[in-house]
Amino acid sequence: LKFLCLTENFLSGSIPPSLGNVSSLSSIFLGQNRLSGLIPETLSHITKLLELDLSFNSLSGSVPSSIYNMTSLRYFSVGSNTLVGQIPSHIGYSLSNLQLLILGSNRLNGLIPASLANMLNLQILDLSNNSLHGSVPSLGSLANLRELDLGMNLLEAHDWSFLTSLANCTQLTKLSLRGNVLNGSLPISIVNLSRRLxxxxxxxxxxxxxxxxxxxxxxxxxxxxxxxxxxxxxIPSSIGKLRNLYILNLSKNKLSVRLFADLLFAWSLDFSHNNLTGELPPVLGTYGIGSGLVSLHMEGNRFHGQIPERWHLLVSTRQINLSHNDLSGVVPKFFEQLDKLEQLDLSYNNLEGAVPASGIFTHSAAVVLDGNKGLCSNSPRLALPICPGISGSATKVKHHLSLLVTSLLIVLPPLTIGSLVLIWFMLTIWKKGSFPFSRWDLVSKMFPNRREVHTAPCHDEKKLKRVSYEDIVKATNWFSLVHTISSTCTGSVYVGRFKSDKSLVAIKVFKLNEPGGYDSYLIECEVLRSTRHRNIMRPVTLCSTLDSQNHEFKALIFELMVNGSLEAWLHSEQHNGIPDKVLGFGQRICIAADVASALDYAHNELTPPLIHCDLKPNNVLLDDDMTARLSDFGSAKFLSPGLVIPKSLDDVGGTIGYVAPEYGMGCEISVAGDVYSFGVLLLELLTGKRPTDDMFVDGLSLCKFCESMFPDRVAEILDPHMAHEEHQGCTEAWMQRYIVPLVALGLSCTMESTKDRPGMKDVCAKLSDIRASFLELS
Structure with a gap:
């Protein structure tokens, strides 16, 4: 036995000391479990051990000194436990071959050893969330260092020489020193850090x-x-030149003077609680990709003048806080047209005049206008003085409203008491198990045309972790924009961590008041009940309850896919040629094979078959080892006999460029539609071009483009961003063995006629053979 991986299996108890007798082991992965007790000293007896991961458990005590002397180790992670003690001063000499060292989120104290500078192969160092103190040693000798996290300790900067030395770490992409007591003046040497940062x-x-x-x-x-x-x-104007800067937080400082930086591409800007003066910048965040400013905080400053009319371009912004400034003029009407705006705080300024009446202003809880003595409104929702010139008819309406409120006060109390008694009675019966069906049965009853899906039994509902609305609110910091991963018309996805867990999760909250929101939730639940496959995203649990406003609330909780979506890897402009951010050819083959395996399972191993209906790179997520998971089944359909033939593309729910052409002609939903979408995705993986690329005009499509170059010129269509080391071997034999068959497979999947397309079982088999052949040679 060489490789032992039991990660994320809810294992409890202690690590058996006898594990140290398995002398052949080279890798031990026991992370993300519920293990407790001490780390066995016997693990140090495994002289060939290269990788040891015990992170995200409840291990206590100190790390045995003998483990710090295991010279063979390359990967050592015991982060997120309750370990105590100090990091030995000689660690850099005894573990000089380490490439990854994670000791973060424990209870370690003492100094950071200067000997760490001897770990010349170290790429990731995480000592965050401990009680380490003293000065940070110089680590400039670590030429391969990519991530350094020393945040949330008690560290001091001394003369800042450590920061100066980090200029030699040219591979550094992450540096976190937050939550320490560095003190002193920020040195100019900070600008000499790696350009890759x-x-x-x-x-x-x-x-x-x-x-x-x-x-x-x-x-x-x-x-x-x-x-x-x-x-x-x-704030230096040079910050405006950082075209990749999407999150900027300079809040709670003493910054003053005017705000000159043109931050046109940011997602989240926070300048709150400084001494900034002058007028609000007219072009702040109004130009990025999709006009993408999401959150803007400028409260607690000394800005004056009017709110710029140019801000009507902030069409993606969800949160604006301009409170506690000296702004004047009227509340601009363009706020009514900002459809995505969810929170607007203009309180404690000198604004005056009538407040707009539509858009966000119809939701009193979303707008804060206190402390502006000159404001008025004809809407009772905002609790402002009535604007001058109110008509007599409006007075009558107010009188009728008063009568209505009085009537409701008489009728509502007995109705409320009766409803509460009924709810109490139903809950009592539910808890006693008097209902002969579970919530999953309720879901099934909502699909009258569903036949039973025969598959491996999924988690019993009683074993699902219970998650409340309050848990989700805390995990997402009140659905903070900073926690938002994505948002569609049917739901928003947030990243969060529950108090009882240590691992991050993705929380999908459904917009039940939007068309399709409730149906999307039901079909995702049905997928949870019916499927079990390593390449299909399944929720780990759900939350079905009422929110703080007593509105129905539905959410699904998934494992967080740390490497994001395939879309981000194929088309992100952020990698700027950095190899770590580029998908290699081998990775692309493996991703395609993973997706094909998921579709083969859904089409051929479920009864009735499950059609995804919206296959695209955004719905292919990548876990920590780049395994692909098919996600977002909100548009999926089970191919039951009573399935309604779609009348339009809206009924299918696909995405332009990936949706099968027959759906546009009113044909019935079939597995062939997914095959077509997969073919487009496979060609996109190889070419790096979206099917909606600007070059595809006048009848030219991605499929026709690839077909026109096939087979003699397929080398010319390959994604130029593909990892270069794999292109160096692009001989004619390599092209004929891998590239040509893959392009041919993509073209066969995208044939116009559904009868000419292969089934996913054949597609999966061919891709598996190609992957096996490639991995064998590499």
Whole structure:
């Protein structure tokens, strides 16, 4: 036995010391379980051990000193436990071959050993969320270091020499020092960090000084956090040149002067609680991809003047807070047209005049206007003075409303008491098990045309973890925009962590008041009940209850796919040529084979077959080892005899470019439609081109483009971003063995006639053979 992986299996108890007798082991993965007790010292007897992962458990005590002397280790992770003790000073010499060291989220204390600088192969170092103190040692000798997380400790900067030394770490993409006591003035050397740096977090740290103008040198920054410090001066205009900067948090500092930076591409901007003056910048966040500013916080400053009319371009913004400033003029009417706006706080300014009456202003809980003495409104929802010139008819309406309220006060109490008694009675019966069916049976009853799906038994409802609305609110920080992964017309997906768990989850909250929202929830539940496959995303549990407003609330909780969607890997502009962000040819074959396996299972092993109906890269998620999982079954259909023939593409629910052409002609839903979508996805994997690319005009499509180059010129259609080391071997034999058969398979799947397309069983078999052949040679 060489490889032992029992990750995420709800294992409890202690790690058996006898495991140390399996001397042939090279890898032990026991993370994300419920293991407790001490780490056995006997594990150090496994002299060939390369990888040891015990993270996300409840292990206690200290790490045995003998394990710190296992020179063979390359990967050592014991993060997110309750371990105590100190990191030995000699660790850099005894574990000099380590590539990954994760000790974060424990109860370690003491100093960070200077000997870490001797781990020349180290790529990831995580010591966050402990009680480490003292100065941060210089780590500039770690040329391969990609991620350094020292956040949430008690560390000091001393002379900041450690930061200067990190300029030698040219592979660094993440640096987190947040939540320490670094103190002192921010050194200019920060601008010399790696140009590959994507994530930089420095707050809160009691750092003083000004933000260097040269911060614009860090051209690949995605997230910059300097909040809750003592920074002063202006915000450099060079920050506006960071075209990849999507999250910027400079809140709770002493920044002053005007805001000159043109941050046109950001998703989340927080300048709150500073001393910024002048007028609001007219073009802030109004240009990015899809006008993408989602969250804007500028409260607690000294801005004056009017709210810029140019802000009508903030069509994607969901949250705006301009409270506690000195703004004047009227509340702009364009706020009514910002359909995605969910929270608007304009309180404690000098705004005046009539407040708009439609859009977000129809939801009093979403708008805060307190402290503006000159505002008025003819809407009773906003609790503002009535605007001058109110008509007599409006007065009559107000009188009738008063009578209606009085009548309701008489009728509602007995109705409410009766309803509560009925609910109590139903819950009592439910808890006693008097109902002969479960919630899954209720779901089944809502699908009258569904036949029974014969498959491996899924989780019994009683074994599903119970999650309340309050749990979800806390996990998502009140459905914070920062926690939002994606949002569609039927639901929003948030990232969060439940208090009782240590692993992150994805929480899909359904918009039940939107068309299709409830049906989407029901079909996802049916997929949960009916399927079990390694390449299909299944919820780990659900939440069906009432929210704080007593509205129906439905949510599904999934394991978080840490590598995101296939769409982001194929088309993200953020990698800028960095190899780690590019899919290699082998990875693309494996992803295609994974998706084919999922569709083969859905089409051929379920009764009746399950049709996905919306296969596209956005709905293919990648887990931590890049295994593909098919997700988002909100548009799926079970191919039962009573299935209604769609009257339009809206009834199918697919996406332009991927949806089968026969659906546009009113043909019935079939497995062939998924086969077509898979063919498009396979060609997109190979070419890197979306089916909606600008080049596809005048009758030219992705399929026709590939067909026109097949077979002699297929080398010309390959994605130029594909990993270069694999292209160096692109001989004619390599093309004929792998590329030509894959393109041919994609073209056969996208044939116009459904009868000419292969079934997913054949497609899956061919892809499995190609993958096996490629992996054998590589």
């Amino acid at each position: 994507e994530y930089l977090s420095l707050g809160p740290n009691q750092i003083s000084g000004s933000i260097p103008v040269e911060i614009g040198n860090l051209v690949n920054l995605f997230s910059l956090g300097m909040e809750s410090n003592f920074l002063y001066g202006s």
